[in-house]
Structure formats: C-alpha cells, structure tokens
Amino acid sequence: MTPDTLFQYVPSPATLVKKEKLSDFVTLFTFQPDNGKALMHKPGQFIMVSVYGVGEAPFSVSSPPNATGSTFELAVRRIGNVTNAMHNMREGQKVGIRGPYGSSFPVQDFVGKDTLFVAGGLGYIPLRSLLHYQLRHRDEFGRIIVMIGCRNPAERIFVDQIKELEAREDVEVYETVDCGDDNWCGNVGLITTLLPKIYIEPDITHVAMVGPPVMYKFVIQECRNLGISRESIYVSLERHMKCGIGKCGHCQINGLNACVEGPVFKYHDIQTTPEAL
Amino acid sequence: MTSYTVYMDQLPGLLELWAREFQVHVPVEVENGIYDFVPWRKSEEIAWEYDVAYNPLKRFFLPPRETLLRFDPANCTAEVVCEAPRQLIFGMHPYDVKAANQLDTLMRKDVPDYNFITRKKNTVIFALEPAAVARNAFWASVDAHKVDAGYDLYWTRISSASFHVEVSTRRGKELLLAAGGLELSTAADREAARRAHQRIVKESLRDGLKYPWRETSDILNRAWDSTLWQHRARHCFSCGTCNLVCPTCYCFDMKEELDNTLTKGERYREWDGCMMDSFSRVAGDHNFRPHTRERFRHRYYRKGKYILDKTGQLGCVGCGRCVSGCTSGIADPKTVFNELWEADRHDS
Ligand SMILES: Cc1cc2nc3c(=O)[nH]c(=O)nc-3n(C[C@H](O)[C@H](O)[C@H](O)COP(=O)(O)OP(=O)(O)OC[C@H]3O[C@@H](n4cnc5c(N)ncnc54)[C@H](O)[C@@H]3O)c2cc1C
Ligand code: SF4
Ligand code: SF4
Ligand code: FES
Numbered sequence: 001m002t003p004d005t006l007f008q009y010v011p012s013p014a015t016l017v018k019k020e021k022l023s024d025f026v027t028l029f030t031f032q033p034d035n036g037k038a039l040m041h042k043p044g045q046f047i048m049v050s051v052y053g054v055g056e057a058p059f060s061v062s063s064p065p066n067a068t069g070s071t072f073e074l075a076v077r078r079i080g081n082v083t084n085a086m087h088n089m090r091e092g093q094k095v096g097i098r099g100p101y102g103s104s105f106p107v108q109d110f111v112g113k114d115t116l117f118v119a120g121g122l123g124y125i126p127l128r129s130l131l132h133y134q135l136r137h138r139d140e141f142g143r144i145i146v147m148i149g150c151r152n153p154a155e156r157i158f159v160d161q162i163k164e165l166e167a168r169e170d171v172e173v174y175e176t177v178d179c180g181d182d183n184w185c186g187n188v189g190l191i192t193t194l195l196p197k198i199y200i201e202p203d204i205t206h207v208a209m210v211g212p213p214v215m216y217k218f219v220i221q222e223c224r225n226l227g228i229s230r231e232s233i234y235v236s237l238e239r240h241m242k243c244g245i246g247k248c249g250h251c252q253i254n255g256l257n258a259c260v261e262g263p264v265f266k267y268h269d270i271q272t273t274p275e276a277l
Numbered sequence: 278m279t280s281y282t283v284y285m286d287q288l289p290g291l292l293e294l295w296a297r298e299f300q301v302h303v304p305v306e307v308e309n310g311i312y313d314f315v316p317w318r319k320s321e322e323i324a325w326e327y328d329v330a331y332n333p334l335k336r337f338f339l340p341p342r343e344t345l346l347r348f349d350p351a352n353c354t355a356e357v358v359c360e361a362p363r364q365l366i367f368g369m370h371p372y373d374v375k376a377a378n379q380l381d382t383l384m385r386k387d388v389p390d391y392n393f394i395t396r397k398k399n400t401v402i403f404a405l406e407p408a409a410v411a412r413n414a415f416w417a418s419v420d421a422h423k424v425d426a427g428y429d430l431y432w433t434r435i436s437s438a439s440f441h442v443e444v445s446t447r448r449g450k451e452l453l454l455a456a457g458g459l460e461l462s463t464a465a466d467r468e469a470a471r472r473a474h475q476r477i478v479k480e481s482l483r484d485g486l487k488y489p490w491r492e493t494s495d496i497l498n499r500a501w502d503s504t505l506w507q508h509r510a511r512h513c514f515s516c517g518t519c520n521l522v523c524p525t526c527y528c529f530d531m532k533e534e535l536d537n538t539l540t541k542g543e544r545y546r547e548w549d550g551c552m553m554d555s556f557s558r559v560a561g562d563h564n565f566r567p568h569t570r571e572r573f574r575h576r577y578y579r580k581g582k583y584i585l586d587k588t589g590q591l592g593c594v595g596c597g598r599c600v601s602g603c604t605s606g607i608a609d610p611k612t613v614f615n616e617l618w619e620a621d622r623h624d625s
Contacts, residue, residue, distance in 0.1 A: 008388050009345045009544070013353040052350035053535045053542050079560050094353035213563050240559050242531045245388040248549070249528030250556065252575070253565075255583035260387055274501055275565060 008245060011050045011096025016089050017071060022157040026122070027087055028062070028075045033097065038066040042104030043130035044236055044264040048244045049074070049082065050096030051089075057082040058241040058259075060126035061100065064133040075125040075157065101244045103264045105130045105208055105234055113206045114143035116228075118219050120191055120211020121150055124157060126236055126263075127210050138170060145172045145198065149191030149211070152177050153184045174198065191215065195222040202227030210236040216277045220267060233267035237276060280443040280462040280470075281453060283432075292317060292367075294455045299365035299401060302337070304330055314366065323368065325434055328411035329596055333524040334373045335380060337366055338396045339548075345392060346544040350535065358543070359392050365401040365452075372414075372421035372594040374404050374428050376524035381427070382588050383527065401448060404428040406473055410481045413597030415611045417478045418485025421594040433470040441470035481595075486611055488618050490591045493581040499624070500617045501574075509613065510573035512605040513552070519576065519599035519608040520550025525584070525592050528556075551575050577613055 018030035033039065041047070041061045050056040063073035078087045086095070107130070115134060119127045134141045146165065150156050156177075166173045174194045176187040187194065191211070207223055209216065216235055223233055239251035239258040251258035254273045256265075270276040283291075295301050301317040304327040312327035314334065348355035369377075381397055384390040404424070416422055429449030433441045441462055444450045453459065462470075488496075520526045530549040535542040549556060552572050558564040566572045584592030599608040 007357060008391060010355050010357055050348075050355075050544075052348045052353065052355070052544075053533065053539070055533060056531060056544070077560070096348070096353055096355060212561065213565075238559055239565065240557050242529070246386065247384065247388075247390055247527075247529070248531070248546070249551065250530075250549070252551075252557075252579075252583075254578070255586055275571075 009098070009243075011048065011056075011098045013094045014097045015094050016091050019089070019091060022075060022159075023155055025079075025155075026075055026077045026157045028073055028158075029086065029089075030071050030073050031095065031097070032071045034094070036070055038070045039072045039100060041065060041072070041100035041129075043107060043133055044104040044126055045100040045102050046126075046241075046244075046263065047074075047097050047099030047101065048241075049086070050098075051082050051085040052096065054085045055082045056096075056242075058101075058244060060129070060236075060263075062125045062128045064129050064136060075122070075128075077122055099244060102259055103262055105236075105264055107133060110134070110206050110208075111140050112142065113204050113232075114145065114201060115141060116200065116205050116207045116223075117144070117146045118191065118207060118209040118211065118215075119146070119148045120215040120219075121155065122157070123210030123212070123215075123236075124148055125210075127208055128158065130208055135171070142204065143172065144170065145174070145200070147174045147176075147191060147194050149176050149194070149215075150178070152179050153181050172198070190218070192218045192222050195219070195226065200226050200228070202229070205232060207233045209234065213238075220277070230268035230271055231266065235265055235267055235270075235277070236263045237265060237270075238263060278443055278445070279450065280441060280467065281459045282435075282462045282466050283440045283442050283453070283459060285438045285440075287456070287459070289319070290456050291453075293319075295365050295367075295401075295452060299363045301365045301367060304368045304405075307331070314368070317367070325368075325405070326408040327368070328407070328409040329370070329414060329598065330373070331598075333522055333526075333596075333598060334366065334369060334377065335524050335527065337364060337400055338377060338380065338393055339384075339527055339529075342545055342547045343392060344543045344545045345531075348533075348542050348544065349540070350542060351540060355544070357391070359395050361392070361395040361399045363399050363401075365403065367403045368405040368432075369402055369428070370407045370416075370596075371404055371424045372416040372596050373524055374402060374424045375421045375590075376594045376596070377402070378424065378427040379525055379584070379588060379590055379592070379594075380527055383584070386587075401452065402428040403449070404431045406431070406433040406470070407477050407481075408434060408473075410477065410483075411597050411601075413600035413609070414481060414595055415485035415597065416595035417481035418611070419490045419591050419593060419595040421596075422474075422478045422481060433473050435466055435469035435473060439466070441466045443470075484611075485595065486618075487615050491585075492618070493591060493614055494585045496614070496617050496621050497578055497582040499621055503617060503620065505613065505616055505620070506570040506574040509607045510568075510570040512607050513569040513573055514605060515552055515554050515569055515572065516604070517550030517553045518602040518604070520552050521548055522598040522602045523593075524596060524598070525580070525594060526550065551579065573607075577610065580610055581614060 014031040242248040246260040384393040431443040529546040533544040580592035
C-alpha cells in the first residue's frame, strides 16, 4: 500500500492566519498548511477540517486554486459543533485538514464561454473559487454573469467584494433577497425572478449553480426555458459527509457517492437520478 | 485441488497449535438455538451444525467501533491507529465468506481502506459447509452457497468423526499440516463432501428468490414509485437493526473522544445505518430521506441495485439475519424482491 492509502484518514495541520467576519453567522478563515505546500484544489472541491476533540466536517474551498502562495480560504457558517469551535478559534491556532476531495467545475470547459453563476445563500462560497479563477484569467472567458440570492439582507456575505464586482465593467452582478428590509433597495423575490431579466445566449452559456436543496429544480427549469442545454449546467450537491472518500455511505445519492463522483455534477448526468435534485 | 481427511480427534491438537499464533474464534450455541462466534477455549463445544451466527462476521474486519487516529489536540497532530490482530475464524459459512469478499471489493475501491484491508489480511478463514439452514435464510437462491476465494480451507463434515478439508491457500495448507500426519482424502470422502453440499443447497433452495437474482437491478429500475415502499415502511421503527446485523452493510459514522486530561484523544468509526433518521440530515436541518419509506427503499436499492451495478454481485447474501432481527417483520429482502418481481411481471 502506498503512503497515501496508509494516511487516508490522517489530517495534516494548518494554521489559522486570518479571520474575517462576513455576516452574523458566517466567517471567512484563511489557513496556511504547516507543510508550506499549496492545497492544489480545483474550484468546487472540498476539504475535511478537523478540530480535534470536537470533530471533523467538510467545507468547500472558497479561494481560487492557489497558483502562488499556499494559503486558502474557507467561509464557514456557525451551525453546530465543529463550526462553533472554528468560530471560537484565534489566529495562530491550528486545525487538521485532509483533501482536497471530490469533483470540480471543469475549468477548461468554461474557457471561451459565457458563465452564469447562480448562488443561493452560502452557495456563493464554493462558486467564489471558480469566479475568482475566471477573474484572474479574465481574457480566457466570455461574459461573467453573477446572480446571488439570499433570504434577507443581513445574511448577505462577501458584501464588500460583491460591491467591488459590481463596480467592474467586465462582470454583471444581480442580487436579490427573499425579504427586504428598510435599507434594501435592490430586487426582492426568489432567485428565479432574476433570470428572465437578463439576456443570455444559451448556446455559449455555461451555468454553475450552488444553493439550498430547494433552489435547484426551479432554477434549472428557468435555465432550460432560456434554452440552455443540460450539458451546460453544473450543480454542486451537498450531502452529509463523514469520510470524504466513498466509504461511509452517508453522502449517497442513489448509486452515486457525492464525495467522490460529486459534489459537482453535470445536470445532464443526474437529471434522471432520483434523490439528486 | 488438494484435500485432506481430518478426524475429529485430531482437532483439539490442531486448535491448540493455531491458538498459539492466532486468536481463534469458533461458533458455539450461546443460548438455546442461538449461535455466535466466540473466542475458542478448550472447554468450548463447537457448534458444527449451527445454522447462522447471530452477529454478522463483518465485525472481525470492521469492528462495531474502531479507532482510526490518535491525536494530540494541543499540537494538532495525529497518527494512524491500525489494530489488526492475527485471528483465525473457524467455521464461517460460505454466504458469510461471500459477504466478506464483497466488503473487501468495496473497501478497496477508489481510496483503499487501510484498516479494513490489514485486518482482513491478518485473518485466516476456515470456511465450513453449513449443516443446517436457518429459518429465514435463502442463500442458495442468491448463489451464496458457493465461494471460490476468500478462505484458506473449506471444511465439510462428512461423518460424525471426520471432515473433508479442501485447501485453498498455502497459508491454509501449512496450518492444516502443522501437526503433520494427515491423510489425503479418498474419492469416497470427496463424494461424501459433494453430497453434503448438495443436500444442504437443496434445503436452502426450498424458499428464496423466485427469479434469477441478476434481474434485481432491472426490477428495481422500474420500482422506484412502487406502493410497496410505503406499505411496508409504515411499520418501520427506524431502529437500524437490519443494517447492523447485515454482513454486507458497512456504513459508518466518525466520532471522537478526548481523554480526561484533555491532552490526548482518539477518532473512531462506528457502525451506522441508513435506516436511521439522522443518517442523511445535513446542515440547515434538511434531510434527504426524511420518511421511513425513502430510507426503506434506499436500503433495498443498495442491496439490489447499487452494489450489484458496482460489483456484479447482489448486496444481499441471503443469511436472513435482518429478517430475524426486525421486530416489525418487514425487513425481508426476499419477500420484498419477490413482490416487486411479481408486480413487474403483471405490468409488462
Ligand atoms: C461538500 C460540502 C461542502 C460544504 N461547504 C461548506 C462551506 O463552505 N461552508 C459552510 O459553512 N458549510 C459547508 N458545508 C456544510 C458543513 O459541512 C456543515 O455545516 C458542517 O458539517 C456542520 O458541522 P458541525 O460540527 O458544526 O455541525 P453539527 O453539530 O455536527 O450539526 C449541525 C448540523 O449540520 C449537519 N451536519 C453535520 N455534519 C455534517 C456533514 N459532515 N455534512 C453535512 N452536514 C452535516 C447536521 O446534520 C446538523 O443539521 C459543506 C458541506 C458539504 C457536504
Ligand atoms: S426495517 Fe425493521 S429492523 Fe430495519 S429499521 Fe425498520 S423496524 Fe428496524
Ligand atoms: S440484507 Fe438481510 S438477508 Fe441479506 S445479507 Fe443483509 S442481513 Fe442477510
Ligand atoms: S462521505 Fe463517506 S461515502 Fe461520501
């Protein structure tokens, strides 16, 4: 057996170098692997993070593939044991990481195409990796259209970065919230209400979509109405994950393991898979 | 293939020899009519005629709880733990060997599971031809009455005083001949073994799947919306017993514990089951299989389709443990599959 297999469940240490609050519940963590090596992840992949004594949980890497330097970013919502422990960490403290795991958005397939990003709530976290990759190699890609939907303005994340995006001429940003508040003067309504408002060339548009389970069916339907093919729609599906390597069975979507064959799937490949969407 | 005749009175000596090197486990009657594998001791009476071991034998390769890592939370370091005792399981029925082989295939897939593989490698398996069929078993109808690998020796009781023993591996042969002086089997003994096999297979076939098991995947392809799922699962307690007793179920949860000084801890895996309500719940409290009918269906798809599609083998070896273990009396794969097959026949 190769050393890789021997250490299948052994995390390696990484140090928290920066912590930045994104919303009441979401914080952006910057980690530096202690071995100094870049994570070498692809957009859409996830890693398993260990807070020893508390547990381990999967998180999408939110930063683009690290061409330079070895830090990477995770945006984490405080929801339970591991995520609470992470939120209580101070800079300089360490976690264990293993991965990256799973499939990714096939970056090469997006080259020369327009990309429509559809991010529901925390779905922006994994999509940000692909988005920032494309921004870094802006010339290789066509239009970049970003749609972001949130339950309410308080839950918006990466607010400043999104403002910067909006200011750019080479990116189109559309935001909506399910319910507004007194200060919100943007669009109100589900994310599906944004789609009919934009002009899309279906033949050259790829869609990258991540959001809460309820979102997919409706958005895919809208995309299909616009004439986008099943082959050009990519979704990332979140499931309970315990091992990350296709063994524990928790992440099964029908016969597929979301941790190995996913989390990123081409819609065409799972459209008839029950329990997927 | 080489085979030997071993007499009952030669066994105590052999067992003692083996026990010096291995933790030997044998089937015994633990309670009236209930059999299980226990560590061998001289005084232990081996239940050669046992019908099924109460607990699944996967526990020898995938223990109910197994430590995978020991960690030091202060320095954030961890090291692999792999406890793989040298063990000898004497008396494993072919369907259970088959189940272990299937786990082996799945555990080697993609990223191989080091702990499982090491445990399996350190385990000597002496298969035993069943002499009785458990009330709820149907292994012959799913082709689990024969295995061609995954064991070191194959034992068949051919008389009250003798066994026919077929050698499968060099390790098996060495262990068998450890005390020297065994006779090669005679044609008559081989014939007796063949007949013993035939008799028991016939008995196992008295009840079982009514169609060739390979068709199960196709039948399930058309059964997603069957009313059977709701019908049966209505009575399900989501207790997960059917998962836990199944020799081919291998899903697990990961947990960890700190010692009382909080300076050291270990991460372990523990058997888990897809019939349990929490199994596929994710953050935000969304559950991908919230109803018993969905979990019930998932279990049968896993047995009858997903594993079959992946490995070419049915994910059920027909041991009948789940049937006996289910308080509600609904967890019988053969009844479920037969019913779906009947319905399918009427539809098409
Ligand atoms: C591929 C993938 C990528 C993810 N990316 C992110 C991300 O970038 N940012 C983020 O904030 N969250 C992400 N999540 C969700 C995150 O894994 C869960 O919020 C986290 O596991 C909760 O851990 P906990 O110990 O804090 O919660 P717990 O105290 O264990 O439980 C809180 C809730 O989380 C659910 N949960 C627990 N463990 C898991 C698990 N292993 N997988 C899924 N749900 C679980 C529980 O069912 C419960 O509803 C991702 C999940 C997956 C599968
Ligand atoms: S089918 Fe039976 S054994 Fe399985 S979870 Fe339901 S009640 Fe328990
Ligand atoms: S599903 Fe039931 S009968 Fe089939 S192998 Fe598992 S426990 Fe045995
Ligand atoms: S997370 Fe364990 S099988 Fe996918």
